[in-house]
Amino acid sequence: MKIMDGTIVTSYNTRDALLKLYEENSERIGKNDSARISALRKEGISLFKQKGFPHTKLEKWRNTDLSKVLNHNFSFPLEADSGEVDFEEVFKCDVPGFDTFMVAQLNGKFIDRGKIISQSVQGVVVCSLAEAFIKHPGLIEKHFGQYAPASDSSLTALNTAFARDGVFIYVPDNISVTETVQMVNLIHSGNEVFLQTRNLVILGRNSSLRLVQCDDSVDDQIGFINSVTEAVIGENSSLDHYKLQNKNDRSALINNIYFQLEANAVLSTNAISLNGGLIRNEANVKLNGRGAHADILGVYLMDRNQHIDNQVFVDHSQPDCTSNEMFKGILDDHASGVFNGHILVRRDAQRTNAYQNNKNILISDKAVIDTKPFLEIYADDVKCSHGATVGQLDSEAMFYLRSRGIGMENARMLLMYAFAAEIVNRISIPQLRLRIDDLVKKRLRGELSVCDQCVLHCNAKEQKVAFEIDMSRI
């Protein structure tokens, strides 16, 4: 930043750079586009041109300021330089016994590791989005851009304009995918990169999928990721979804997910944010069929100057749907957090049951949380509740623990851990739960932040655990 005549001007104009990039490469980006998708991209780029990046004057962005994280001389890899890096070298998932089908993206580029999901014979597809544009044009035409409206956010619009690579998952009707699909999105670049990934997940009827999305950085370079995921869950299908975030302090991650649930579909999505310079998770959940149910969960543990922003929008557009939001966070040092939970119950969505809760513990008096529930109800037969708490550790509970001989530090840990455990215990994959449990403990002891490694492959020397709180190992 330079100071001229007392006004602060940013040295780099990322918006203009992106517009120019699009202009120069639009043909290359859209070479496999149908007329519909081509129009979507044009709409996206023109919306972005008109609106620019979100700024703090917008209500939804009041407490998250992107200006600093955008003020860098980014490179915008359209064709990633992944050739220089051996993925298997940089990344090793070390969750014990966590056997997944892993798809990897390095610097925004899908890495073909030559592996095929075992149920491909039954029609299950896991490949790059770019490949799907060529091999599955019918599915792309039917679903791409249908759940993430460009008008929703200029970042989504921008992503749609550039969407080229990312992960494509298709599960046909009547298939339970046995393997857990793990998407690893890794940044390992010498440059300050600006990346846009786009994922599309399609579940047919009576199907199920477990999906773990890992966002990690393995170096301490500055990065900005604008990621959009669309997921449609067909009738009677279920998606069990996890987002694990452990980024370096210089990174910014915008994670915008659009879920659409058809009749009797079940979604469980759990955002676990352990580290990151600036993280914004947007979960848009549209309950589009009668009897659909969504659990939208999240836990965040932030310190230093980290910033976490969780935005949840649940759209009850059909009757007899239920949604349950629970976000819990612990903020220390100068960390700041935002929670914005918007529940919309449309006129026809009778017998809606919607619950929302955001609980926070502020460890230092410099930490900040802005939490805002927002219920918008147009139906009359509805059960809706919301709650938000901000507090310190309970002094009565501290006294109780200490009176049994537990030292101050461990008593604090135990209470913080217990606070987070409510969300961690909801992880249905046992190996993942154990590992996250372990990571939360490490994170609370301040051991994880130093290594800035991937959430699933922390190589830091494990310190002796001073307290035993893991009920599952006894």
Next chain:
Amino acid sequence: MLSIKNLHVSINGKEILRGINLEVKPGEVHAIMGPNGTGKSTLASVIAGRDIYTIDEGDVLFKGKNLLEMPIEDRASEGIFLGFQYPVEIPGVSITNFMRTAVNEQRKYHGLDPIPANEFLAKMEEKKQMLEITAKLANRSVNEGFSGGEKKKNEIFQMAMLEPSLAILDETDSGLDIDALKIVANGVNKLRRPDNAFVVITHYQRLLDYIVPDIVHVLFDGRIVRSGGKELAFELEEKGYEWIKASLV
């Protein structure tokens, strides 16, 4: 074992304890009785180390060490246990982990290695049987959703696990039905040894039918106004606290 001399304690400028003197020796069971609001719970909390009180004057020695200068957790490791009148609910912390952490922290204080998992589990089982606790405690969160009786039984269970040399039970009998009361009293009686001591704080004489005290004290208006044998409790029950008040004038 415990020696309290001229203890004056206040909270927010309001004096609650006004010169307490108390000597507890190994093997003894003391009962402290008295009407509500006379400082019984304050005395218990101050011994355990609750830091919302101001110590204005006096000494508290435990096994010859100055208790008032010790952090809460060190007092516990030295052998003091407080059975809470209102045990705190701690969602997300299982009783197993709570107790294992506590046992290991106390062992660490004494320079011992952590207790092996199987030994610990066996100990838990043994204490449960001894106290005739049938509920499945292990994986429940500490006191969460417990009934009043379950909470108090859980206090006794913790006491059994931690094997303190001085246990102070703060109105452990309040809100208990007769069966729960018997379990609590039975627990105390089974844990009595020549080398440990109990201070039982109670409002009613009822508990003392089951736990027979060596010495009964009457706490009134921040002072111990009368001490005597177990017959004092019967006398109190019969004549009520008004009798004490009248005799003080």
